[in-house]
Amino acid sequence: MxxxxxxxxxxxxxxxxxxxxxxxxxxxxxxxxxxxxxxxxxxxxxxxxxxxxxxxxxxxxxxxxxxxxxxxxxxxxxxxxxxxxxxxxxxxxxxxxxxxxxxxxxxxxxxxxxxxxxxxxxxxxxxxxxxxxxxxxxxxxxxxxxxxxxxxxxxxxxxxxxxxxxxxxxxxxxxxxxxxxxxxxxxxxxxxxxxxxxxxxxxxxxxxxxxxxxxxxxxxxxxxxxxxxxxxxxxxxxxxxxxxxxxxxxxxxxxxxxxxxPTETVRKRILEEFGCSDVDCLREKDAVKVDEYARKISADLLGTFPTLxxxxxxxxxxxxKADLFEVWRYFRKGEEIDAAVREKIISKFQSYDYLGGFNTQEGSLILTYLNRLAKTQGFTIEEGANQDMAEQFLNEYLGSYFPNSYERVKNTVKDIYFRDVSLSSDPSPEVAGVILNIFSDMLFRAPTIALLDNHSEQNTTSTYMYTFTYETHDSQSKNPSW
Structure with a gap:
């Protein structure tokens, strides 16, 4: 190795x-x-x-x-x-x-x-x-x-x-x-x-x-x-x-x-399921059963879309700290950030040498999800994806992250990613590839590049980036040919 x-x-x-x-x-x-x-x-x-x-x-x-x-x-x-x-x-x-x-x-x-x-x-x-x-x-x-x-x-x-x-x-x-x-x-x-x-x-x-x-x-x-x-x-x-x-x-x-x-709903449902009025009672219940029921609640509330x-x-x-949420808004929405928060959170992070990176095929995480959608359309992911699948993906993925600005974000994403791609009811490997790229960019690439860029603004520690490109024989046999 x-x-x-x-x-x-x-x-x-x-x-x-x-x-x-x-x-x-x-x-x-x-x-x-x-x-x-x-x-x-x-x-x-x-x-x-x-x-x-x-x-x-x-x-x-x-x-x-x-x-x-x-x-x-x-x-x-x-x-x-x-x-x-x-x-x-x-x-x-x-x-x-x-x-x-x-x-x-x-x-x-x-x-x-x-x-x-x-x-x-x-x-x-x-x-x-x-x-x-x-x-x-x-x-x-x-x-x-x-x-x-x-x-x-x-x-x-x-x-x-x-x-x-x-x-x-x-x-x-x-x-x-x-x-x-x-x-x-x-x-x-x-x-x-x-x-x-x-x-x-x-x-x-x-x-x-x-x-x-x-x-x-x-x-x-x-x-x-x-x-x-x-x-x-x-x-x-x-x-x-x-x-x-x-x-x-x-x-x-x-x-x-x-x-x-916040998970008040989860707490209430689990306590009711196991006949408990407080957590001390729940501590005595079978751990595997508590975990299984908690995962059922998660699926009920969030659906089956991966990475939620x-x-x-x-x-x-x-x-x-709660201040980290302000940092999150600063990066993701371009909002102003309090100077004290910047010093406490961002400067702390920048004080370490940092190596960050991602894989070239991060989008493969949602192939199972896409194949499930494809089967409802009468084909498999090996043939690609069609317009209905793209719309459902954007609705579930972007809708969960941008509930208050979904239409604006969706239109922007479609303009950028699907500009030169033909969308129709017929499956296309090209459409499937675009969906995987959107997923990869939003979940891994864009956040990593943004954080690396911010980290490199200082000159006291080192910043490194990598891209992992090697594809194993196992992944080649499991992934679609496209």
Whole structure:
């Protein structure tokens, strides 16, 4: 695997990002030895394995960084609490898996996930032998998944850590309603998932030197919702000194539907469904059933259009300030912004080196949605899309984001994107391609370019951009031929 990252002592320079981590089509390798690390948390036992004939990696799977957020742990819908130091040796997993994932729907590639509320764990990878004090650059990966799915288990950091001689950490955090919920009935969602991320980063600061990492050179790297999360963290004083550089892949805090609406309706319906009058009662209910019903409510209220997130970061709590919404309006609508807000939010973000980028085929995220529309027209997405599909897409997509100015925005979009495209009842690959481009531009490209442009206005930190163009054989076989 080729990695487009060049690590230099004292500074992380980014050239071209070809890939970060191998997607976890994980097959357990034969462990060659046991390795122990003496951390402030206690002694942790991991395992080494061969990467190739000349390299070995030391891996430590499923290390708890917080007490389980269950009724028997710190409590569901409460801020995570650190794990007390253990007296005995903590033996990490060596059973062919990388541990549990947080509660989520088991579908598709996630059908066999080992979901649990006891999921606040992280994985550590480094080239063997492990040498405390070797001061390697640290990369912390924040997975994506629309704030409602995904896991550290999906990303295998062995090859990146061994071949680039850096230290890689992948983390779990709470998802869906378990990570974002209005527990007080005041219309304000509490961002428990971000408290999880904060505690995981604090664990890194407290323990990573024992694995040979340099806690003063930590880069946080997130994809999709993870990219949105790392840029959000970079605007908050709550994360100061926990990391030093950020990489946002296909996501940042300007992306549409980043910030969830008030969810009083969700809270009321869930309490009624489970016969509860308060959240304390709901904390004792089966987590999987609560999550499943919460997702049903989301589908009822938002429909089936992809990328509309009901359980997502809210803009008014200790971690994500209400001022960020003003920044959002500043970027998206060109409105004036208060000087104090600019200094507090934008200047904070600009104080980190930032690499942002996107893929050339982001629009493929909605192929399933488009194929569903195509079938109602009597054909498949392989043949393309027609005028009715384009109109329905614009209505559902633009209408959800611009309810008060939909007609004006729709006409502008049609003038720009469909100017040289013939729309009719017959399917056309060209029309389908335009729809994908609109989706890509609005959700990923335009927000990324806008934020990169703003970040580059200052001259104290570095700004980098990438475009990921490689197409896997798997995507070629699944996507339409056009």
């Amino acid at each position: 080729d990695i487009g990252l060049l690590i230099l002592r004292g500074r992380l320079w980014w050239l071209v990002v070809v890939t970060l981590l191998a997607a976890a089509d994980y097959a357990a390798s034969q462990s060659t030895a046991v390795v122990t690390v003496n951390t402030p948390q206690g002694i942790i036992q991991g395992f080494t394995e061969d990467i190739d004939s000349s390299l070995q990696v030391a891996r430590f799977y499923s290390i708890p960084y917080a007490q389980p957020p269950t009724s028997s742990g710190t409590g569901r819908w409460k801020k995570p609490q650190p794990v007390p130091a253990w007296g005995d040796v903590f033996v990490t997993r060596n059973d062919g898996t990388m541990g549990t994932s947080c509660i989520q729907t088991r579908t598709g590639t996630r059908a066999n996930y080992n979901n649990s509320e006891d999921c606040l764990t992280l994985n550590v990878y480094t080239r063997a032998p492990v040498k405390s004090g070797s001061r390697k650059a640290v990369l912390v990966w924040i997975h994506g998944g629309g704030y409602s799915r995904g896991a550290a288990t999906e990303y295998d950091g062995r090859f990146l850590a061994a071949r680039q001689d850096i230290l890689v950490v992948t983390i779990n955090y709470r998802l869906g309603i378990m990570g974002y919920f209005d527990i007080d009935g005041d219309g304000l969602v509490e961002n428990f998932a971000f408290w999880d991320m904060k505690l995981a980063l604090e664990w890194v600061q407290n323990n990573i030197e024992s694995f040979g990492g340099d806690k003063t050179h930590v880069t946080i790297y997130g994809g999709s919702a993870g990219g949105m999360a790392v840029t959000l963290m970079a605007t908050s004083d709550m994360f100061t000194s926990l990391f030093h550089r950020i990489i946002g892949a296909s996501g940042n805090f300007l992306c549409p539907k980043l910030i969830s609406p 997130y009901f359980y997502a970061p809210f803009y008014e709590d200790e971690i994500i």
